[in-house]
Amino acid sequence: MEFTEAKRQFIQTWGKLGTEWGINRTMAQVHAILLISSAPLSTEDIMEELSISRGNANMNIRDLLNWTLIYKELVPGDRKEYFVAEKDIWEVARRIIRERKKREVEPVLRILHQLKEIDGDTSSKEIQAFTSMMGQLDSFVGKMDKSVSLLINENENKLFSLLFKLLK
Amino acid sequence: MEFTEAKRQFIQTWGKLGTEWGINRTMAQVHAILLISSAPLSTEDIMEELSISRGNANMNIRDLLNWTLIYKELVPGDRKEYFVAEKDIWEVARRIIRERKKREVEPVLRILHQLKEIDGDTSSKEIQAFTSMMGQLDSFVGKMDKSVSLLINENENKLFSLLFKLLK
């Protein structure tokens, strides 16, 4: 396969994966471009590569900065801002997981916790079923949350040597 | 908190979590209703609970059946179909992970694998950066994929007693 085609296919694949997991396609594509770029890129470089508007490029670059998946890089003697991606994939995964946990999972956990305690006739089948499910979910999500935290705070080698020894 | 309010809030929360992770809000809400229901529900029950159309209810129930997150249940002497959710949360998680892995992760893995081998000048910085990133991603996604497979094929107690012993 030729480089240009491979690049196109990677950008497309990364974008598709993004949308499937609730991440804006363009944001994922900008990330893809920066992941494989050997040099810092400017907003204009990105606009051109993806054929998108300045506004769109700017917004998605901003989001990627907030997720700390990319960094600003200033080139001496140049007024433009350039961007580079965090290239260590473990670090990338760690940051994505940390962010999504904080934004999406923790609020759910807080709510589940509240929903376990409801008023009403405890002999009612409906209320029993509800309370039992809230208990299960709270416990499950809590455990997952904790495990994922532990996992992402370990480094690659430690994690996998242990995990494989354990579960193989 | 009162039961009706708690129920409303759970359905809403589950739907929101769904959309954030790329799952149709209504599908997640139908799932929520069935998760907390003590009795099998018909399409009409679901339509009424969520104020949605028959077509919408039917489509989302069908999808949930395909994910095997819910089952058909036939009530003797009744022509309608009723539905119940898989209530074991570990089993639910296992099925969701298995399905998403199959549908979304494995295709990406196949593509990354191909993209590692591209033609062209191997001394080019661009091509080196690309190839190196494809290698990292392929290895990372592959490892994650394998770990998750191992994890979801273990049962709750085994997994957690081991995991906590290991990583604490």
Added chain:
DNA sequence: TTAAACTTTCAATAATTACTGAAAATAAAA
């Protein structure tokens, strides 16, 4: 068989989400 009960499909439409482009804001250089 025919009719009634129920389920599925899908074209039209609505709702949501993302994008554009130009104007406003900001920052650096002259």
Added chain:
DNA sequence: TTTTATTTTCAGTAATTATTGAAAGTTTAA
């Protein structure tokens, strides 16, 4: 200063995704 380069914002619009509702299809019972 003033000018020029660059970034940000956001109202209007486009694209995507989800929903409706009625017609067609299917199944069961009379």
